[in-house]
Amino acid sequence: MAENWYEVKQNHNLGYKMMFFILKTFPAVFMRLLAFPVGFFYWAFGKKARLVSKDYLLKIQVSLLSDFDKSKKLPLSTLKHISSFALNLVENVQSWAGKFSFSDVSWQNDDVFDLVKNINSGKGSVILISHLGNAQMMKGLASMGESGTEKKMSITTISDAKISQGLTALLNEINPASSMNIVSSDNIGPETIILLQERLEKGEVIVIAGDRISAHTDRNIEIEFLGERARFPYGVFLLVALLNAPTYFVTGLREKDFSLHPKYDMFVKKNPLDFDCGRSEREERIKETARNYAKNLESLSKMHPYQWYNFFDFWG
DSSP states (O other): OOSSGGGSOOOOHHHHHHHHHHHHHSOHHHHHHHHHHHHHHHHHHOHHHHHHHHHHHHHHHHHHTSOTTOGGGHHHHHHHHHHHHHHHHHHHHHHHTTOSOGGGEEEOSSTHHHHHHHHHTTOOEEEEEOSBSOHHHHHHHHHTTOSSOSSOOOEEEEEOHHHHHHHHHHHHHHOTTOOEEEEESTTOOHHHHHHHHHHHHTTOEEEEESSSOOSSOOOEEEEEETTEEEEEEHHHHHHHHHHOOOEEEEEEEESSSSOSSOOEEEEEEEOOOOOOSOHHHHHHHHHHHHHHHHHHHHHHHHHOGGGBOOOSOTTO
């Protein structure tokens, strides 16, 4: 079983290219139907993915103290889990190719209105996403002007350069009009912080995932998550503190786990903490922000367990 996410082979570019070709040739529903045999193939031959899925679903079962997919049903549940991931990849391509409409995304009565107000007024924001639900699809829609805001969002995504490079090139090939920029997380230093602060001052949005530890440092924050201690990346939350801009936890979840015509719910929760404080208090606020993020992530994962797409030993 892979211990960390960066030890898992994640090159889906060839699959994305094939899906984009199919999407140009056939209706979107055809490609969604293909996701199920692809998911079955991955489930049948991906032993590590099945083991990781089973471990995660058992933790969900225990945390809910309910009859969610009892152990004897877990083989079928892991198939559902992996098939949901196959649908997630399809929806990525749909959004990048302009085949998914923002009209199929519903806002909740939460902090989304504060986020929209911020963007419309030209204030920069930091958005913390995760690998629960489909953050790529939400970014794809926003980068092409479908975000429900008056002002088009200019997005800078911070991610591992080795993994994102090919994906970014493919995204630009699929839709050159996309306004998404990539900053490598490999070596963020003072110059990078200044660059990001300048972009925030221009009203841009900085997006970073908070649920995967760094491949370049062992400094993490241990937080109780689904009943066990899990590692969250210290560097992400330190960056949030250094940028000191309004920060939101954003998640897009399919209303129904399996649907040929999916609709999404978008959940937005604003981090209540700022970092206008002394250095000693800042450290505690960094940890508290990480705990707030993890608590929000746990709550949403219990709502839609099959839309969790961290296929590695998250608890390590």
